[in-house]
Amino acid sequence: MNHFLLSLITGIFIGGAAGYLGTLMLSKRMALVAGPLGHLTLPGIALALLYGFDVSLGAFPFVILGIILIWLFEMRTKLPMEALTAIVFASGVAIAFLFLPIEQAEIALVGDISKVSFWDTLSVSFLCLLLFLIIKKIYSKMTLINISEELAKSEGVEVKKYNLLYLGAIAIIVALGVKVVGGLLTAALVAIPAATSRNLSKNLFQFSLFGLLFGAISSLLGIVLYKSFGLPAGPLVISVSTLFFLISMILKKD
Amino acid sequence: MRLMDKNTILKVKNLNVELDGEKIIENLSFGVKEGDVLTILGPNGAGKTVLLRTLLGVLPYKGEIEWAKKIKIGYVPQRLPFIKDIPMSIEEFFKLKEASRKEIKEILNSVGFKENPALFQKRGIGKLSSGQFQRILVAWALIRNPDVLLFDEPTSGIDIGGEETIYTLLAKLKEKRNLTILLVTHDLSVVFKFSNFVICLNKCPICQGVPKEVLTPEILYKLYGEEVKFYEHHRH
Numbered sequence: 001m002n003h004f005l006l007s008l009i010t011g012i013f014i015g016g017a018a019g020y021l022g023t024l025m026l027s028k029r030m031a032l033v034a035g036p037l038g039h040l041t042l043p044g045i046a047l048a049l050l051y052g053f054d055v056s057l058g059a060f061p062f063v064i065l066g067i068i069l070i071w072l073f074e075m076r077t078k079l080p081m082e083a084l085t086a087i088v089f090a091s092g093v094a095i096a097f098l099f100l101p102i103e104q105a106e107i108a109l110v111g112d113i114s115k116v117s118f119w120d121t122l123s124v125s126f127l128c129l130l131l132f133l134i135i136k137k138i139y140s141k142m143t144l145i146n147i148s149e150e151l152a153k154s155e156g157v158e159v160k161k162y163n164l165l166y167l168g169a170i171a172i173i174v175a176l177g178v179k180v181v182g183g184l185l186t187a188a189l190v191a192i193p194a195a196t197s198r199n200l201s202k203n204l205f206q207f208s209l210f211g212l213l214f215g216a217i218s219s220l221l222g223i224v225l226y227k228s229f230g231l232p233a234g235p236l237v238i239s240v241s242t243l244f245f246l247i248s249m250i251l252k253k254d
Numbered sequence: 255m256r257l258m259d260k261n262t263i264l265k266v267k268n269l270n271v272e273l274d275g276e277k278i279i280e281n282l283s284f285g286v287k288e289g290d291v292l293t294i295l296g297p298n299g300a301g302k303t304v305l306l307r308t309l310l311g312v313l314p315y316k317g318e319i320e321w322a323k324k325i326k327i328g329y330v331p332q333r334l335p336f337i338k339d340i341p342m343s344i345e346e347f348f349k350l351k352e353a354s355r356k357e358i359k360e361i362l363n364s365v366g367f368k369e370n371p372a373l374f375q376k377r378g379i380g381k382l383s384s385g386q387f388q389r390i391l392v393a394w395a396l397i398r399n400p401d402v403l404l405f406d407e408p409t410s411g412i413d414i415g416g417e418e419t420i421y422t423l424l425a426k427l428k429e430k431r432n433l434t435i436l437l438v439t440h441d442l443s444v445v446f447k448f449s450n451f452v453i454c455l456n457k458c459p460i461c462q463g464v465p466k467e468v469l470t471p472e473i474l475y476k477l478y479g480e481e482v483k484f485y486e487h488h489r490h
Contacts (some may be wrong), residue, residue, distance in 0.1 A: 027336075029336070140350050143350060146336065146340065148331060148336070150307060150310065150331060151329065153310070153311070154311075201341045202343070203341055204340065204341060204342045204346045207342075
């Protein structure tokens with residue numbers, strides 16, 4: 001199978017799942033969290049590039065570290081989430097470039113979807129489908145938690161369990177997302193399609209569906225543009241997504 | 255602790271709640287019987303909402319809280335500031351509680367929404383007036399027929415439509431559905447008109463009993479201090 005088709009399939013799956021999860025993250029006012037998580041994966045991506053293994057595999061342990069950090073941060077301090085973003089942002093980048101040769105920086109920072117193999121595509125598609133099912137399963141309970149934890153608890157929702165599943169889904173999507181857009185741009189992958197969707201949707205069904213669609217279509221168009229113009233795919237995907245967002249602001253009715 | 259009476263719904267004994275090292279509720283004991291309308295009265299910061307949350311089981315506590323077996327509780331929160339950030343129709347809000355279409359229709363009707371149900375349920379939850387939203391929250395709590403309604407500070411001033419206030423609506427629902435109601439408020443007129451039992455709370459319990467008997471001017475002064483003039487003024 002040719003590389004273009006494989007990268008297209010991989011991109012669409014990751015973009016769709018990220019956009020779908022993004023709507024949940026936006027409801028929880030956590031859309032930006034994928035940012036510091038992505039930055040934190042940079043040392044992992046650097047290691048993967050140096051030793052020649054899959055960047056998502058390199059990123060994953062660092063995302064888990066990040067999730068634990070967020071969890072501790074929420075439990076132990078009363079600082080707002082922005083503070084964490086600020087703390088982690090620079091340190092991830094800094095540590096990565098302590099040992100990653102600068103020539104390889106581009107892939108780490110903005111991703112390189114063109115390198116995916118058949119097995120990559122297969123495993124990514126499978127993981128994304130699994131993610132989709134998990135998110136769909138927790139969507140309504142998570143929405144209730146996002147509205148009010150107390151209300152959810154009074155309904156007997158096991159808030160901790162759902163939060164854990166939700167954070168797990170974020171970890172996987174960030175680790176997969178670095179394939180498409182690198183460590184620097186993962187927040188955009190979840191945040192922009194969700195924001196676009198919110199501008200255009202009247203209800204929860206549309207909100208989650210449009211998030212998924214805008215994520216998938218942005219990846220599709222971005223990768224097609226990459227094929228046509230030879231510019232890096234990751235930044236193109238994000239640019240297309242941003243364009244949709246700008247249009248949605250014009251179309252937004254209230 | 256003695257066994258619960260047949261028609262006792264809730265027994266609280268020596269309840270102590272501490273949050274972030276600060277004592278919020280101290281040594282509170284009381285009981286609630288079936289059909290009671292119990293008001294929890296006190297100034298801002300007295301621990302009323304904390305008490306309600308503790309009874310719901312979402313806050314840690316010391317002491318005893320014993321609900322009657324198989325009791326179903328409906329909770330009406332004071333406000334849900336984040337709900338307007340999420341695009342959601344009225345129907346979808348009820349579906350979060352796995353309510354069926356038929357149930358939603360019936361319950362909306364019983365809290366006084368007479369609009370075409372199919373159309374009304376598609377309305378965005380963020381587009382409701384605050385009075386409509388409060389009625390929606392009551393309706394939401396009533397899904398699955400709870401025995402007890404815990405209501406955090408209904409806003410008495412809100413016009414919820416027609417001549418009705420939230421209290422006349424609650425009184426009607428109480429009769430129809432055989433509800434026991436626990437209500438947080440700082441509005442004295444509500445306590446006198448609507449409830450048969452009051453707990454005055456200002457961190458420590460100040461008094462409890464039948465409103466007309468226990469709410470003497472001295473007690474109110476103790477509860478509210480200087481503020482009491484304001485509350486007396488509003489008592490008609």
